[in-house]
Amino acid sequence: LMLENALRRAIERHELVLHYQPQVAADDSRMVGCEALVRWQHPELGLLQPVQFIGVAEESGLILPLGNWVLASAARQLASWQARGLDLLMAVNISALQFRQSDFVDDVRRILADSGADPAGLELELTESALMQPTPEVLARMNQLRELGIRLALDDFGTGYSSLSYLKRLPIRRLKLDRSFVKDVPGDQEDVAIAMATLSLARDLGMDVVAEGVETEIQRQFLAERGCPVMQGYLFSRPLPADELRRWMDERG
Numbered sequence: 001l002m003l004e005n006a007l008r009r010a011i012e013r014h015e016l017v018l019h020y021q022p023q024v025a026a027d028d029s030r031m032v033g034c035e036a037l038v039r040w041q042h043p044e045l046g047l048l049q050p051v052q053f054i055g056v057a058e059e060s061g062l063i064l065p066l067g068n069w070v071l072a073s074a075a076r077q078l079a080s081w082q083a084r085g086l087d088l089l090m091a092v093n094i095s096a097l098q099f100r101q102s103d104f105v106d107d108v109r110r111i112l113a114d115s116g117a118d119p120a121g122l123e124l125e126l127t128e129s130a131l132m133q134p135t136p137e138v139l140a141r142m143n144q145l146r147e148l149g150i151r152l153a154l155d156d157f158g159t160g161y162s163s164l165s166y167l168k169r170l171p172i173r174r175l176k177l178d179r180s181f182v183k184d185v186p187g188d189q190e191d192v193a194i195a196m197a198t199l200s201l202a203r204d205l206g207m208d209v210v211a212e213g214v215e216t217e218i219q220r221q222f223l224a225e226r227g228c229p230v231m232q233g234y235l236f237s238r239p240l241p242a243d244e245l246r247r248w249m250d251e252r253g
């Protein structure tokens, strides 16, 4: 409860910050977008990671105001890139609870309008658990989001319960291959099989793939040779505050 109250105050006092992890094209390593990841700049405890507060946020419902703050901040950053002529995707994590709110689409529409961002640059990362029951309502909501002009991605792909039969019916543009399957390629034959199956499934369904957690040149080369178009991981950059990301982008030209 102490953490919950502190987090409630933190949202009001603007102690949350976004870090951005670059996503790069496999062929020439140019930056194509980034994932926004929330942190809490605690006045006494320092920078807290999501693992330290997202659980409490989910249980208390604070993930709803937190999630709206994240969306608004990410949309503003996206709008500022677009104003500078940068064609980058901004990926934002959406919790299952957030996605299930009946006014979620209205919130997204309003936040986008307030930011002035072109919706084509925004990607919402949904988890398999948010979509576990692909009811007509879930499908309708996804279609409404797509009609706003934004993109949908399936996060942590392979760790949940996606059935392949409904995957083809959902308006999903991208699968994010979970880093647990990237970690041991090319050495682990089972992870290699899962990574390759994901790439081939995505290709057949007309979806993109992002491989998460790419840490080594060997992983990068292996995945690139097998047609993985986009990668994210410490090999390229850890998640960075906005000013450091700006420098990272400038240094790469």
Ligand code: G
Binding pocket: 036, 037, 038, 049, 050, 051, 054, 067, 070, 093, 094, 095, 239
């Ligand atoms: O940022 P890390 O680097 O530690 O993120 C850990 C996890 O926290 C991510 O995998 C993601 O699931 C979750 N997370 C990070 N930022 C957000 C956010 O803005 N909203 C939600 N719902 N989850 C987030």
Ligand code: G
Binding pocket: 021, 037, 093, 155, 156, 179, 212, 213, 214, 215, 232, 233, 234, 235, 238, 239
């Ligand atoms: O939303 P999601 O679970 O996909 O968030 C990505 C998480 O993965 C964040 O916690 C981020 O800090 C972490 N991450 C990003 N790149 C790497 C990496 O190369 N290796 C590891 N171990 N973790 C990473």
Ligand code: MN
Binding pocket: 035, 093, 125, 155, 156
């Ligand atoms: Mn994610």
Ligand code: NA
Binding pocket: 155, 156, 157, 176, 178, 179, 212
């Ligand atoms: Na993920």
